[in-house]
Amino acid sequence: MATAALVPPVILVLLVLLVLLCAGCGSAPPRGRPAPPSPRPVLSRYETATGRVINRDCGYSAPLPGKPARSLWLFCDTAVLTRQGKEIGFPILGTGTAAQGQYRPGRLPGVLTEVGSPGTRPAGAGVVPPRSFLPAPAGLTLPDSFLPCTGPGVYPARWFSGVTREPASGHLLISYDDYCVSGTNVFTPEAFGLLDYDPAASTLASPAQVVTAPPGQRLPPRWVLGSPVFSGGYLYLFSGTGAFLARTPAAAASWQDAFTYQYWTGTGWSASPDAATPLSGQATGAVWAGDFAAQGHGLVMIEQTSVAGDFSIWQAAAPTGPWHRIETGRVPCRAGIRQDSGGLCRALIGHPELSTRSELLMSFFDPAQNHVEAVSYPW
16 A cells, blocks of 8 residues: 555654654543544545545645635545555545535535546546646655655655635635655655646646755755735745744735745844744644634644644734744544554644634544544634
8 A cells, every 4th residue: 555655744843743742642632631522534525425435634725716605625645445445546646636515614524526637627526536636746856866756665746735815816826845755754845836726717827836945955944835824915824844934925926936035033024034933932843824814813823742633723913923822732533653654643734714713623634544534623
């Protein structure tokens, strides 16, 4: 099976936390903490119709413009399995998949329908399997090498890192990071970029590669960006590790140009990425951020603080903060934590359109179920 390769960028941080936070690696919640709520799998009609299982990492979502109460879900590496865990066909590695479905605030997501590759339409309704969504990255190299990112067990990966609606169009803006996957737990970030997606026409613009590492080198965390948020005439992006913050004017000509980006220094903005510092008051775990202003919570970060699925929720009125921790908890992963990436609870991602003033809905990958699950928490 190739499913062990289905790992999002969050693993880069969690493998370090495995050593630093081993006290949190048990399967039971810490003493005094309420039992976690019951999760529900994020299902596809392909699964319910065929009895098969879709194993895929990460689950970003955004409302579909022009389609009330419908949202688009973007998933990372994807494989189709039998109920017994046998892989069917070839996994979709490095190009992601997508599905869409109805949503209702305060409710866990309903059954989704797979979305065909941009520029095509599904052959049928409800029973089509997952299809590649993104163009595969090119030009990646093996770590510390000028050799291309190819070979047995090696593949170039373009992994989603967020999605949001563009303010001036009926399109969605998708952020991604390119990695060379060259072995178990060997993920080298080499590029960050953005894509314009027109869901009405099912068209995906050419990738805008904003920054690229020199051959054989990795991007520093301040450039491994995602969680796009539009606010006050700017596009803000948060790094998935270390909580660095970047901004650029909210226009395509700007967000496609690395020279327009500025980086938060803790006291102001600088054109030098070397001046970037993590957001004040924010720890260095794996981070997702989103806009919950419509739910009365301003901007929100979910920071994963252990490989067992512990998390902190941070809240701020503006991207630069100050950020305040308002909640802690643990997603209900139901597996023992193993040393390999396949046993890690991961990909904690919030979903504003499904959340309310009183409930936060998030998704995560549960290694026991080999599936993306969704759960809601009071806040």
